Amino acid sequence: MATRFDPFQEMDRLMTQVLGADRAAAQMPLDLYRSGDHYVAHVDLPGADPGSIDVNVDDxxxxxxxxxxxxxxxxxxxxxxxxxxxxxxxxxxxxRGLNLDAISASYTDGVLTLTIPVAEEAKPRRIEVQTGSAPTSIEASA
Structure with missing residues (x-):
């Protein structure tokens, strides 16, 4: 089969280099939200080979x-x-404040779902206020 000439291929390659980050976002759109004590990211990857999906954290x-x-x-x-x-x-x-060692990932129906828990030390907590002893009265002498 003969390869057809595509006059836009080189322009597409150059645009990919110039606008690489924007194109990546367009090709891999995501929703990110917080739900309780974890964050959830839904990343659209339709048609991706499931065995090729790689998620990693460096710092x-x-x-x-x-x-x-x-x-x-x-x-x-x-x-x-x-x-x-x-x-x-x-x-x-x-x-900071995320438990990056406990990220979980699943891929279903072309959507990669990442669940990232909030680290224990970053979770809101109530601090009890200690009160002193009963109020003391001051008496004045005449």
Whole structure:
């Protein structure tokens, strides 16, 4: 099968280099919210190879990587080919006060869900105020 010339391929490659972070966000959109004593991130990864999904933490940087493999079918002539393929990565800088050793991850229906618990020392807690003994009266002498 002959390879077709794509005049936009080079421009797309250059735009990827220039706008790499914005494109990564567009290709790997996420919702992030706090629910009680943990944070939840839902990351859209439709079509990602489940075995290629990698989540890791280095210091305060959370990195998510995934691979979308192109379909290779003999004798197929595409009329439109808009679904991106390749390796995608997204990095988030996380703040202090999270228990990064207890992150859990699951991948269902094209959505990666990360659950990040708040560290014990960062959870709000009530501090009891101690009161002194009974009030003492001061008497004046004449």
């Amino acid at each position: 305060r940087t959370l990195t998510i990587r995934a691979q979308r493999t192109p379909r290779s079918e003999e004798g197929v002539q595409y009329l439109a080919k808009e679904r991106p393929t390749g390796t995608y990565a997204r990095q988030l800088t996380v703040g």
